[in-house]
Amino acid sequence: MATDSDEVEVTLFEAVGGMSFFERLVEVFYRHVQDDEILLPLYPESDLAPAKHRLTTFLAQYWGGPTTYAEERGNPALKMRHFPYAIGPVERDHWMAAMRAAVDELDPIPQARVMLMDYFTMAAEHLRNDQTMRFTGSA
Numbered sequence: 006m007a008t009d010s011d012e013v014e015v016t017l018f019e020a021v022g023g024m025s026f027f028e029r030l031v032e033v034f035y036r037h038v039q040d041d042e043i044l045l046p047l048y049p050e051s052d053l054a055p056a057k058h059r060l061t062t063f064l065a066q067y068w069g070g071p072t073t074y075a076e077e078r079g080n081p082a083l084k085m086r087h088f089p090y091a092i093g094p095v096e097r098d099h100w101m102a103a104m105r106a107a108v109d110e111l112d113p114i115p116q117a118r119v120m121l122m123d124y125f126t127m128a129a130e131h132l133r134n135d136q137t138m139r140f141t142g143s144a
């Protein structure tokens with residue numbers, strides 16, 4: 006039977022194995038971005054390495070890891086930093102699909118998976134700044 010002394014409290018950052026988890030997650034995420042005709046044109050730099058570094062350090066910091074992002078970029082202010090990109094429901098869904106595929110591939114422990122996916126779902130909708138819907142075909 007579990008007793009209080011068996012309980013261990015760790016941050017999500019620690020629970021998933023630290024920095025290397027976020028490096029691999031972002032690597033896989035950007036592999037999907039690179040193959041996505043909706044997402045890729047949004048990224049302003051043809052070299053995605055700086056964008057990978059920003060997302061990796063941000064996520065590591067958000068989940069209890071080192072504060073490298075704040076030291077390099079200051080306040081995340083993500084809503085403001087996403088204003089230059091038209092993020093409608095379609096873009097949001099493509100971003101989420103790429104991130105879901107990355108989380109699936111990394112396969113973190115179930116508690117961490119739920120926390121990550123809840124956060125990404127909430128944040129991706131929060132960062133949506135456009136209402137444009139797109140329909141294809143005759144229906």
Ligand code: HEM
Pocket residue numbers: 044047048049055056057059060063078083086087090092096097100101124125126127128129132
């Ligand atoms: C869970 C939701 C999201 C998170 C946590 C997130 C996080 C970030 C971060 C940390 C940056 C770098 C900010 C900086 O320091 O300059 C960034 C940049 C960017 N994001 Fe997001 N983002 C999210 C959703 C989205 C969505 C839905 C889109 C569009 C489909 C998007 C497109 C971009 C683009 C184009 C950039 C610029 C690339 C760069 O130079 O870093 N993001 N995002």
